[in-house]
Amino acid sequence: MDWLTTVDHKKIGILYLIAGLFFFLIGGLEAILIRVQLMKPMNDVVSSDTFNELITMHGTTMIFLAAMPLLFALMNAVIPLQIGARDVAFPFLNSLGFWTFFFGGLLLNLSWFAGTVPDAGWTSYVPLAGPNYSSGHGVDYYVIGLQIAGIGTLLGGINFMATIINMRAPGLSFMRLPMFTWAIFITSALIVFAFPALTVGLVALMFDRLFQANFFEVGNGGSGVLWEHIFWVFGHPEVYILIVPAFGIISEVVSTFSRKRLFGYSSMVFATVLIAFLGFMVWAHHMFTTGLGPVANGLFSIATMLIAVPTGVKIFNWLFTLWGGSIKFTTANLFAIGFIPTFVMGGVTGVMLASAPADYQYHDTYFVVAHFHYVIVGGLIFGIFAGMHYWWPKMFGRMLNETIGKITFWTFFIGFHLTFFIQHFLGLLGMPRRVYTYLGGQGYDDMNLISTIGAFFMGIGTIAFLLNIFITWAKPRNAAADAWEDGRSLEWTIPSPPPEYNFKQVPLVRGYDAWWKEKMEGKTAMTPSEPVGSIHMPSPSILPLIMSIGLFIAGFGFMYDRLIIGGIGLAITLGCMVVRSLIDDHGFHIEPEDQDEGVKA
Amino acid sequence: MNRWHVMKRLLPLLTGLVLLLSACGREDLSTLNPQGPVAEKQLDLMKLSIGIMALVVVVVFAICIYVLIRFRRRAGDKTIPKQVEGNHTLEIIWTVIPLVLLVILGVPTINDVFGLAKDYSKDKNAVQVKVTAHQYWWEFEYTDLGITTAQELIVPTDKVISFELVSADVKHSFWIPSIGGKMDTNPGVTNRMFLEFPKEGVFRGKCAELCGTSHALMDFKAKAVSPESFARWVSAMKAPAVMPADAEIAEKFTSQCLSCHAVGENGGSGAPNLTGIGGRQTVGGILYNDEATAEQNLHDWITDPQKYKVGAAMPKALDNSLTPEEVASISKYLAEYKLDY
Numbered sequence: 028m029d030w031l032t033t034v035d036h037k038k039i040g041i042l043y044l045i046a047g048l049f050f051f052l053i054g055g056l057e058a059i060l061i062r063v064q065l066m067k068p069m070n071d072v073v074s075s076d077t078f079n080e081l082i083t084m085h086g087t088t089m090i091f092l093a094a095m096p097l098l099f100a101l102m103n104a105v106i107p108l109q110i111g112a113r114d115v116a117f118p119f120l121n122s123l124g125f126w127t128f129f130f131g132g133l134l135l136n137l138s139w140f141a142g143t144v145p146d147a148g149w150t151s152y153v154p155l156a157g158p159n160y161s162s163g164h165g166v167d168y169y170v171i172g173l174q175i176a177g178i179g180t181l182l183g184g185i186n187f188m189a190t191i192i193n194m195r196a197p198g199l200s201f202m203r204l205p206m207f208t209w210a211i212f213i214t215s216a217l218i219v220f221a222f223p224a225l226t227v228g229l230v231a232l233m234f235d236r237l238f239q240a241n242f243f244e245v246g247n248g249g250s251g252v253l254w255e256h257i258f259w260v261f262g263h264p265e266v267y268i269l270i271v272p273a274f275g276i277i278s279e280v281v282s283t284f285s286r287k288r289l290f291g292y293s294s295m296v297f298a299t300v301l302i303a304f305l306g307f308m309v310w311a312h313h314m315f316t317t318g319l320g321p322v323a324n325g326l327f328s329i330a331t332m333l334i335a336v337p338t339g340v341k342i343f344n345w346l347f348t349l350w351g352g353s354i355k356f357t358t359a360n361l362f363a364i365g366f367i368p369t370f371v372m373g374g375v376t377g378v379m380l381a382s383a384p385a386d387y388q389y390h391d392t393y394f395v396v397a398h399f400h401y402v403i404v405g406g407l408i409f410g411i412f413a414g415m416h417y418w419w420p421k422m423f424g425r426m427l428n429e430t431i432g433k434i435t436f437w438t439f440f441i442g443f444h445l446t447f448f449i450q451h452f453l454g455l456l457g458m459p460r461r462v463y464t465y466l467g468g469q470g471y472d473d474m475n476l477i478s479t480i481g482a483f484f485m486g487i488g489t490i491a492f493l494l495n496i497f498i499t500w501a502k503p504r505n506a507a508a509d510a511w512e513d514g515r516s517l518e519w520t521i522p523s524p525p526p527e528y529n530f531k532q533v534p535l536v537r538g539y540d541a542w543w544k545e546k547m548e549g550k551t552a553m554t555p556s557e558p559v560g561s562i563h564m565p566s567p568s569i570l571p572l573i574m575s576i577g578l579f580i581a582g583f584g585f586m587y588d589r590l591i592i593g594g595i596g597l598a599i600t601l602g603c604m605v606v607r608s609l610i611d612d613h614g615f616h617i618e619p620e621d622q623d624e625g626v627k628a
Numbered sequence: 629m630n631r632w633h634v635m636k637r638l639l640p641l642l643t644g645l646v647l648l649l650s651a652c653g654r655e656d657l658s659t660l661n662p663q664g665p666v667a668e669k670q671l672d673l674m675k676l677s678i679g680i681m682a683l684v685v686v687v688v689f690a691i692c693i694y695v696l697i698r699f700r701r702r703a704g705d706k707t708i709p710k711q712v713e714g715n716h717t718l719e720i721i722w723t724v725i726p727l728v729l730l731v732i733l734g735v736p737t738i739n740d741v742f743g744l745a746k747d748y749s750k751d752k753n754a755v756q757v758k759v760t761a762h763q764y765w766w767e768f769e770y771t772d773l774g775i776t777t778a779q780e781l782i783v784p785t786d787k788v789i790s791f792e793l794v795s796a797d798v799k800h801s802f803w804i805p806s807i808g809g810k811m812d813t814n815p816g817v818t819n820r821m822f823l824e825f826p827k828e829g830v831f832r833g834k835c836a837e838l839c840g841t842s843h844a845l846m847d848f849k850a851k852a853v854s855p856e857s858f859a860r861w862v863s864a865m866k867a868p869a870v871m872p873a874d875a876e877i878a879e880k881f882t883s884q885c886l887s888c889h890a891v892g893e894n895g896g897s898g899a900p901n902l903t904g905i906g907g908r909q910t911v912g913g914i915l916y917n918d919e920a921t922a923e924q925n926l927h928d929w930i931t932d933p934q935k936y937k938v939g940a941a942m943p944k945a946l947d948n949s950l951t952p953e954e955v956a957s958i959s960k961y962l963a964e965y966k967l968d969y
Contacts, residue, residue: 152837250816251815252814286708288711288712290715291715316811320745324745332734333730336723339726352709353705368692375684383740384669384673385737388667391837455658456653456658456659457654459835462843463844470653
């Protein structure tokens with residue numbers, strides 16, 4: 028019950044972590060099935076229909092229900108601590124954000140049980156995803172599930188923007204923010220500007236599907252290319268929503284485990300802002316073969332290539348953070364260091380794809396599959412693994428087992444390169460993507476087999492990670508506050524796991540790398556910026572859960588044309604909003620004498 | 629200095645790799661083994677970008693490996709390294725060098741973007757072909773010549789082929805890897821592109837955009853022939869259709885098959901044109917006639933099309949009220965229906 032009503036950012040972070048890992052396993056299982064099917068030519072482990080469902084759900088699940096929630100888990104667990112805040116700006120919204128994501132994801136995945144699964148690709152290009160060519164309820168699950176989950180993401184984005192702007196500890200100016208906080212700030216801004224585009228697109232597609240509107244129906248004056256634009260105006264910034272937090276994590280981990288401050292901090296900040304800005308300018312590079320004409324293709328080619336410049340700045344700054352440092356190879360750091368060359372490889376193929384005339388060959392082939400898995404798995408997932416190993420003691424008060432951690436890293440790392448490196452060549456040799464099978468004798472057979480073997484290695488790595496979690500669970504909570512001894516930012520100044528109110532006294536920040544600065548001056552604690560006093564806390568609430576269930580019910584109602592049920596669902600949600608508005612809840616206070624006992628996650 | 633030594637050793641290796649790549653894969657399928665000027669131009673650009681990028685990767689890897697070996701923490705080391713804030717000179721260097729590399733790649737990119745967008749649709753010398761993509765087959769209409777075929781595009785080696793790309797249903801993408809890059813077919817929009825086929829041969833074409841159940845099997849062939857041969861093919865296509873000799877079979881074929889398919893001037897246009905189908909390399913784009921005979925493949929296909937291509941619109945022989953004997957006769961007739969060119 029405690030977990031259903033919590034508005035504490037740390038607990039919500041853990042909820043995101045559990046849900047994110049759960050969906051990561053589902054998405055991973057789908058990936059393994061895809062690779063098993065493609066292991067040999069003309070294989071028939073799954074049918075072509077099932078295969079299309081698998082690729083659609085794999086992409087959608089991994090991006091929206093695994094990667095983003097895991098990032099939200101880390102940002103919830105860490106951001107308020109890093110900026111010396113007691114919680115996020117809107118704790119109630121934070122909880123609502125989690126529950127809408129969770130029920131949206133649940134609705135999407137219930138399609139497996141309903142027997143009509145989305146199968147038009149994670150991009151859901153119309154008209155294939157339109158009512159005429161996907162007549163079952165499959166794509167409805169995609170449209171409504173993502174719409175509900177998207178509410179959660181958007182709420183999260185707004186919340187973290189407000190939190191980082193308003194709730195920084197005294198002295199923590201923007202140019203003293205830890206890099207991870209900067210990354211999340213920029214990511215939140217990206218979410219706030221990009222997700223509305225997705226929302227609009229999904230609403231329009233929902234109207235086409237449920238009410239026979241004609242936004243994308245060519246026969247009635249609509250346009251399929253319009254969907255592509257809307258989708259990628261969201262979809263390209265989405266790539267940066269995913270990768271920018273990973274940049275932040277890597278900056279923290281690399282700096283901590285080399286005992287050095289981040290090299291070129293201000294150029295890092297500037298580069299990240301520039302990447303985010305350019306991220307909005309380049310969506311049409313997903314559409315070079317759509318037929319936009321040479322002017323558009325030329326402009327978007329050059330704009331896309333430009334992103335390589337700030338990204339390169341970041342890469343070299345990381346390398347020079349390591350340069351001259353004292354590098355310790357913990358699991359977290361292995362993932363962070365593994366990230367650097369891997370992401371560079373994903374990045375350079377990105378520049379190759381940006382050259383439009385060459386992209387006429389690469390587009391929609393396994394070369395592209397290889398490229399974006401290098402970026403999303405080799406970049407983002409490595410980043411998430413680094414972040415989870417790094418902050419695990421802070422979140423749970425227990426250190427993950429390093430030996431198993433290293434097994435996780437090496438199996439996952441080797442498996443990853445085995446799976447995806449070879450796919451570049453498959454694409455160049457003419458294998459289109461999203462094919463459920465291929466004829467033998469075209470030169471694809473061996474490479475596909477190797478790729479499948481690699482996927483199994485990644486599976487083993489993931490299982491090792493889960494095993495690590497279970498083994499760690501049995502151990503006592505004995506992690507030190509500054510668990511890695513070389514912590515630099517504020518989260519390492521408070522106990523692991525932190526008390527409910529995080530900081531008994533909000534600290535005074537006197538420079539960049541606040542905690543490191545104090546340690547170097549021989550201090551053992553931060554200077555407080557306020558006297559010990561009564562701490563105001565928000566009350567827990569069950570309303571976010573009920574509101575999300577309301578939307579979940581409404582989603583089903585509309586999908587299956589039971590407007591009454593849809594109405595009831597919406598009424599539940601709106602009713603909760605009314606209750607929330609009418610009942611004044613001032614929260615509660617933790618008095619100084621109670622503050623010492625409440626050490627919990 | 630040390631690093632440059634490494635580079636000197638690696639560069640020939642990389643050049644070798646690029647050369648190796650460029651001879652890689654099937655002649656009729658691989659983008660790395662181009663058989664026409666469009667694909668060649670694209671491969672040149674690919675090689676240039678692979679070269680630049682390999683250089684970047686090597687530099688990063690070299691620094692990375694050096695740093696990891698040189699600066700690992702020894703056991704019990706408690707020293708605090710110097711806290712370096714940054715270095716403006718270095719930061720400017722690694723901003724400017726990528727910009728220079730991008731200019732090197734950007735100029736030919738822009739050049740080719742416009743070069744490959746050249747419009748030959750009004751060119752009297754070019755062969756005009758209207759490609760219509762269907763779930764899961766390809767229709768090729770020669771608009772100036774007034775002939776239509778399907779699944780096997782026949783082109784002369786001496787001319788530019790100007791394509792008009794449309795879709796009959798969902799979005800597809802027209803791609804012949806060894807001849808040139810792809811272009812999508814969007815419902816309601818007409819796209820244009822051109823290709824050249826200087827060498828005779830049969831090249832494999834694919835649909836590159838997810839278009840439904842049998843997207844993976846939406847293959848076609850592009851067959852480049854000499855100009856004389858092409859002229860003969862055109863007149864053979866225009867000649868009156870050859871119908872089955874047996875009147876009963878001819879009647880059955882007309883009533884059951886030609887309601888959708890066409891041979892010569894007879895029949896409809898809802899399904900692939902069958903004129904000269906016995907001479908094509910495949911049945912349905914995926915059943916190769918050198919692996920089983922054309923007659924066998926046609927027989928299999930007519931009996932149960934969905935077994936080979938799920939979601940194909942053609943009914944099974946049983947549902948089409950064709951007896952096994954009729955299927956056999958029609959397959960035989962179609963297998964023997966070859967054009968002399």
